[in-house]
Amino acid sequence: MCTGKCSHCIAITLYPLVLLSILCNIILFFPGWDVKYVREQHITPEVTYLGGLLGGGFVVLIPALYIHFTEEGRCCGNRFGMFLSIIVAAVGVLGAAYSFAVAILGLTHGPLCKVEGDKWMRPFLKSNSTSLSNYASWDVCKEPKTVVQFNTGLFFTLIVASGLQGALCAIQMINGLVGCLCGICSKKEET
Template structure:
């Protein structure tokens, strides 16, 4: 396959992943689909998981991947392929995308391991699964340690898992584009040679 067509495929594939990453991170601000948890309480604290506020999905998997996606996609626009300079730049942009995806993956993984902030049966807001090393993920019987917001454990697991999978896909695509860009830069790009 032509290196330019590969670039177009990678760029187009990164768009929905970046948008999904942004949406998941934004939805994480609204556990139980209410905005009250994103506001400061009387003690000046937010009742959100710290990893939500790190914006791994918006910044890392979203904006930092979306910018390279635009360049990578435009690299493959010139007919079948692009030039060597464009392919070289796509390597650099791919590296930026890898960094963004890694940030998103790291934040999502830590969010999964530490668990959500929730009200416990004692009436205090805390992270009851923080020191379990993520073992709560496979033991749904202890999820009732969170009484408010409703279904916050499932909510966090679902969205952070989605961010983790999306980040891994972005990492693979950006890594693949780095290799594709290297081939396009060193070996040259294919050209549509048409007759007179």
């Protein structure tokens, strides 16, 4: 199998995952689909760490673009190009790991919400059970409505997307090593 074809598949698969990560992080800024929470700074701190926007977004976009351009004509350009793809893919793994870690924190710490008495707090932050496993306690958050489900869904999506990004970048590192050691593939000449 040509390492260029593998690079092409990886790059094409990374693009929608990058877009998904960026969109999830942007949407997390608008719990309850309202801008007032951003203006009033009632946003979960993990959202402001920009794990999906920076880590799973722009940092992973760099290897996606490089990997895509490396596979010119579905064949690897040269051994040095494949060596560089290993380094760039490693950067992608780091970006995906950052996004994954921030999303895990956001998921386990739970959302910032208004509880009884108009007090803003993170009711699941210091509890023994996570917000995911204790469905009955989700209505402790009075505002924004359904913020627990909102954050849980988006952070879980970021976990899945960043996990896939990290796996694809790791595969590209192996693919780049194979391309580096075995050389480029040759195009079949039509006779």
